[in-house]
Amino acid sequence: MMKKRVVLIGTGGTIASMGTGPFDILDYGARGLLLDAAELVARVPELAEVAEVVPVPFRAVPSTQLGYADWRELHRIIHQMATEDDGIAGFVVTHGTSSMEETAYFLSLTIKIRQPVVLTGAQRPATAISGDGPINMANAVRVAASEEARGMGALVLMNDEIQAARDVTKTSTFRMQTFRTADFGVLGQADGDRVVFYRRPVRRAGPDTEFDITGLETLPRVDVAYVHCDADGAAVDAFVAAGAKGIVTAGFAPGFVTPAMVTALEAARAKGVVVAMGCRAGSGRVFRTTKIAKSDFIVADNLTPQKARILLALALTRTTDQAEITRMFETY
Known part of the structure; x- marks a missing residue:
């Protein structure tokens, strides 16, 4: 059976960070070394078992440096690739966890494609013992390739849990279960055997939104x-x-x-x-x-x-x- 094609866009963050050793799980940012999308994918060969993953370089920075200019460029790349290649099943954006929920919500309000856009990251750097980046990437690719994930705006995949971009927020500095939807809970899970959804968001999200950022250089302050x-x-x-x-x-x-x-x-x-x-x-x-x-x-x-x-x-x-x-x- 032919594997689905999923685009993985790397923006940096903890998931792409290289610390000084396996126990450098807090101050790894001091080294300032981050992997690009191709390097990140190459470190997780198991991704090839899940889908045909196409890495796209973007930024390799902490997510505290990202803002509207980066969101607009991500938006452009996603739409351009989706238009030029209708064989793309979905998109994964690897991202620092500090501002991931904001990028996710912006994309959820503005994307005009039905293919899933899934953001994921890590609480531990790529060099850490028991790092969570590889499993998060693999599960994000699986969700992005899922037909059930279509039309729900942007999603966040962390710690095996699928969350709506509108509702999820980071709740802990270092713990694995940091991303929570306080009032409503997860949409589903990426389990070992399959991706399972239990509910869909009711509030409107892309592609069915009224917001168009085409040609919009800045947002109102x-x-x-x-x-x-x-x-x-x-x-x-x-x-x-x-x-x-x-x-x-x-x-x-x-x-x-x-x-x-x-x-x-x-x-x-x-x-x-x-x-x-x-x-x-x-x-x-x-x-x-x-x-x-x-x-x-x-x-x-x-x-x-x-x-x-x-x-x-x-x-x-x-x-x-x-x-x-x-x-x-x-x-x-």
Whole structure:
């Protein structure tokens, strides 16, 4: 039986990092040595048993260095390859875990192909004893080749678990089970015998989204304001002065901020800045209270602040109408 063809795009991160030895599992980044996609694939010959894996070099950097310019280029490469070769079953993006959920959510909101796009990484570098990179790569390739994974936007595969890009977040610095979907759980698992799905996301994701980044050089500036006891409006004022078009709060659960921040946010709103009230708790919805409505703020639903920032930025490429942006938060 002919193996399916899966493209693997390497962006660096822990999965591609080379430490000084098998027990260098924390400070390996100090060495600054990362493998490209071809080198990464060559270290895991077992991938050939799963699919025909086509490595594509991209970046070899820590994921803290990635942002919109890189997302846009990933988006372009994926679409170009899918258009030029209809034999590609799916795509895998190897990625550092620090910002993987943000890249995944951006791609989930913007991809226009039905082939699966699966992001994976590792908690331990390529040189570590019992490194998790090889099994994560193999399982990501298996998911990307799966017919069942089509049409669900971008997915994240870590620790044998398949998660929706919208809902998953990194919850632990070093543990293997770091990626969790707090409120809803996994979509499925990549087990030894087969890939199994148990549910599908309900919120809209690529390819059926309204966001088009074609020709879009930059995104509107959206900042995240973290809320803590005694927080004043200094950060909010600085974001507005820097040109923010939107601000997302990482508020007290269930989405509250200090009185001083309310004053600063209302002043920002008066200048046309869209304010989305989020929560720092890591799970649960923010609802539109009477006070939030009176201040003319919107709510970020149950998105983490870092993901609400991405959705708000994309929303602002289409409209500044608050009702329309609210609809988008309720849709995606």
